[in-house]
Amino acid sequence: MKRLLFPGAFAAALCFAGCSGEKPTTQLSGTVTFKGKPVPAGYINFMPDSTKKVYGEVRMVRIKDGAYATKEGNANGVFPGDAQIMISGFDGKPLDYYPDGKQIFNTWQTSGVVPTGKGTLDFQVPDSAANNLKIMPTADIPGSTGN
Numbered sequence: 001m002k003r004l005l006f007p008g009a010f011a012a013a014l015c016f017a018g019c020s021g022e023k024p025t026t027q028l029s030g031t032v033t034f035k036g037k038p039v040p041a042g043y044i045n046f047m048p049d050s051t052k053k054v055y056g057e058v059r060m061v062r063i064k065d066g067a068y069a070t071k072e073g074n075a076n077g078v079f080p081g082d083a084q085i086m087i088s089g090f091d092g093k094p095l096d097y098y099p100d101g102k103q104i105f106n107t108w109q110t111s112g113v114v115p116t117g118k119g120t121l122d123f124q125v126p127d128s129a130a131n132n133l134k135i136m137p138t139a140d141i142p143g144s145t146g147n
Helices: 002-019
Strands: 026-033 042-048 059-064 068-069 080-091 105-115 118-120 121-125
Touching: 026 042, 026 080, 026 105, 080 121, 105 121
Parallel strands: 026 118, 026 121
Antiparallel strands: 026 068, 042 059, 042 080, 059 068, 080 105
């Protein structure tokens, strides 16, 4: 019976040592430009690239006046490693159903490597992201069924 107790206690100790706490995150900041100018308002989604065995929650970070910082808002950092990155940009002039203003480019997707610890990543959204622009409301439209 003692032989079975020791391996079980050892496994539990390993789990407590390795399973406790959250996965460490990186604090990132940087700039986002489009057509050589700061993006007035928008969002960046950092999605750990599970195809490269990087796991964690998707974190959304707000862009304001061309800058972002993951320590602000609810993001609380992003997960280090390979990531898929989606950027949405708006003109920053609120209208009905467009609290961030109208889109200035289609959501742009790229990939990158989020450094460990603390770092800076700047993004330059290509001009082509505005081709065939599809403007979508950024707020619920009253009476909309969501379909």
